[in-house]
Amino acid sequence: MNRIFLAILMVCLIAGTAYGWDFEKHSIPVDQILSGGPPKDGIPALLTPRFATPAESGLEPEDRVIGFVSGGDARAYPMRIMSWHELVNDEVNGKPVLVSW
Amino acid sequence: MTFGVSGLLYKSNVLMYDHQTESLWLQVKRRAVTGPLTGTKLKVLPSSVTTWKKWRKRYPETKVLSFDTGYSRNYSRDPYEDYYRKSGGFFSSFFRAGPGEKEKELVAGIEIGDSSKAYPVELLRKKGKLTDNFSGNEVTINFNEETDQLSIKDSDGVEIPNVVVYWFVWKGIHADSSLYKEK
Numbered sequence: 001m002n003r004i005f006l007a008i009l010m011v012c013l014i015a016g017t018a019y020g021w022d023f024e025k026h027s028i029p030v031d032q033i034l035s036g037g038p039p040k041d042g043i044p045a046l047l048t049p050r051f052a053t054p055a056e057s058g059l060e061p062e063d064r065v066i067g068f069v070s071g072g073d074a075r076a077y078p079m080r081i082m083s084w085h086e087l088v089n090d091e092v093n094g095k096p097v098l099v100s101w
Numbered sequence: 102m103t104f105g106v107s108g109l110l111y112k113s114n115v116l117m118y119d120h121q122t123e124s125l126w127l128q129v130k131r132r133a134v135t136g137p138l139t140g141t142k143l144k145v146l147p148s149s150v151t152t153w154k155k156w157r158k159r160y161p162e163t164k165v166l167s168f169d170t171g172y173s174r175n176y177s178r179d180p181y182e183d184y185y186r187k188s189g190g191f192f193s194s195f196f197r198a199g200p201g202e203k204e205k206e207l208v209a210g211i212e213i214g215d216s217s218k219a220y221p222v223e224l225l226r227k228k229g230k231l232t233d234n235f236s237g238n239e240v241t242i243n244f245n246e247e248t249d250q251l252s253i254k255d256s257d258g259v260e261i262p263n264v265v266v267y268w269f270v271w272k273g274i275h276a277d278s279s280l281y282k283e284k
Contacts, residue, residue, distance in 0.1 A: 021107075022123060026135040028111055033125070033135075036110040040118075043106040044172055051164040054157050058168060061154035067163075068148045074160035076153065081166055083181050084174045087117060088166065089103045097146065098104055100117065100128055 045087035051075070066099060068092070077101075112273035129210075129264055129274050145262035151249035159248055204269035208280065211253055211261045213238045217278040219271050224283065225251065233281060 020040070023030045052058075057078075059065070065076040070092045077088060082101035090097045102119050104126070109116040115128040124136030131143040156163060168176050208219035216236035225231060225244040232241050239256040253261045264271075272278060 021109075021118075021125065022136050025137065025139040027132075027139050028127070028134045030135060032111060033116065034110050036108055036115075038106070038108045040108050041105055042108050045103075045105045046166075046170055047103060048171070050167040050169055050171075052167040052169075054161065054163060054165060056167075057153070057165040059153040059165065061152065063153040064150060065153050065156050065165075066148055067151055067156045067160070068146065069160065070146070074156075074163040075166070076156050076160075076163050077166045078153070078168075078176075079150075080176045080179050081168065081170065083179045084172070084176065085170065086106050086115065087104050096102065098143065099148075100104075100115075 043084070043086050045089060046081075046085050047089050049088050049090050066101065068097070068099065070095075070097070113267075113270050114274060127274070129266055129270060145264075147252075147260065147262075149248065149250045150265060155248055204267065206268045207265055208268045208271055209242075209251055209253065209263040209265050210271045210275065210278065211240070211263050212275070213240075213255070213261065217271075217275040218281060219268060219275075219278055220253075220281045221268075222251070222265060224281070231281075235279070 059078055064079040066079070066082060068075050068077070073092055075090070075092065077099050079101070082088070082099070086101055088099040090099060102121050104117045104119050107116045107118040107125055109125065111127060111134070116125045116134070117128055118125050119138065122137045124133040124138035124141075126132065126143070127134045131145060133139050133141045207222040209222055209225065210217060210219045213236065216238070218233075218235045220231070220242060225242055226246065228244070229246065230241070230243050232239065240261065241254050243252045244250070251263060251265070253263050255261055268280060
């Protein structure tokens, strides 16, 4: 009985994982794609990031940041924000830049 | 093209998706692995993980991503603090660390052709400079303690993009990868 229940649960989990995604083309075994917990967009990526000056930043000296420079434009992405959003869709010098953590 | 969080994982690795085609992208490989864009790669730009103190000192005019994100979240704490401290990962049970290896050791991973190798970040920090040979490739690694900048170059001085991740995450994707050990 337990085993049947487990099998049904597994089927639900796998079906839930594949739901809504187009896996027709793939280069990894799709049965090894698992749900990490939160649903799609449950962790909201930032699409219109706003920036502050160092004085306004509210950061502590030992806070960790991801640093990126392009053509004299330096940007810091605090880990305290990256951990909540994972992805920042930014634009630097007219070019799209994805910051991912 | 813009990206969002799919909520899905492959061997402990985050899968992102693009809003335009809903292809899934494997973060550690920067490559689409399912959907219409399967096989497409993103270009890696050099970045560093450092402290606010060091970054600000080097780039006093830097812009800083604002806590005013449009979302209400408790930015005063990092939600993964406990995860950093724990020794295992969410899905690390299939991984067995080799002798003298720690599964959650941070490594800088590189790929040359079909070969890959990982270098413990703490060791690089300690040594500052390191040269290594693997699969016939000579690589030179520099770690700048003042800026936390990590640079890996081939014998022609060309930068090899590196990814800093936990060892078990890297090994999950690069099964053949070895971990650099001091001789």
